[in-house]
């Protein structure tokens with residue numbers, strides 16, 4: 001059974017965890033978070049992100065891979081820190097292993113991060129129950145989109161897509177008030193946009209599985225430099241476990 005799982009990308013056999021997408025207001029995550037913890041995390045975030053070597057001038061980012069048991073909440077740093085997406089999931093950067101600026105291992109002790117992860121673990125357990133797993137490979141991405149007035153920052157992949165990951169949590173950390181665009185778009189497999197929503201407040205979250213496609217529109221600025229800071233908690237698929 002294990003062999004079949006490894007050879008078959010989950011996308012061809014999608015798991016319905018949130019019926020394509022779920023919007024979760026930041027309040028849900030902020031319940032047990034103090035103002036200081038959020039402030040400290042924003043500070044940590046700004047220290048960690050560095051220029052994305054695959055999108056210089058457009059994005060800053062940092063990444064760490066973790067091994068997580070959503071039942072016991074046991075968390076450790078993974079032995080491999082490379083990030084792989086299949087070409088099918090990302091025509092821009094798929095099919096190659098990307099190495100991102102490293103995210104400090106100290107994130108595993110950050111109170112805000114642990115609170116967020118404990119909440120995300122609820123849906124991860126649903127995934128594990130159905131897959132008969134108890135340990136997950138996670139990749140945690142801090143991605144800062146930045147744009148000057150008249151410029152643009154954009155996501156990779158740039159438009160509607162399905163990820164390799166069976167479950168992705170997109171947590172907003174900060175969106176500056178001068179931001180233009182940066183709206184999340186959801187479609188069925190026909191690529192026709194069906195829902196548009198926007199992560200505006202800290203920890204507003206979009207959870208996506210592979211039942212529907214998603215995208216985020218490019219970020220522009222109404223004046224000065226605009227930023228959109230997100231933290232992705234990605235549950236990795238077998239196809240992504242390349243050394």
Ligand SMILES: [Fe+2]
Pocket residue numbers: 161162163168214
């Ligand atoms: Fe995605």
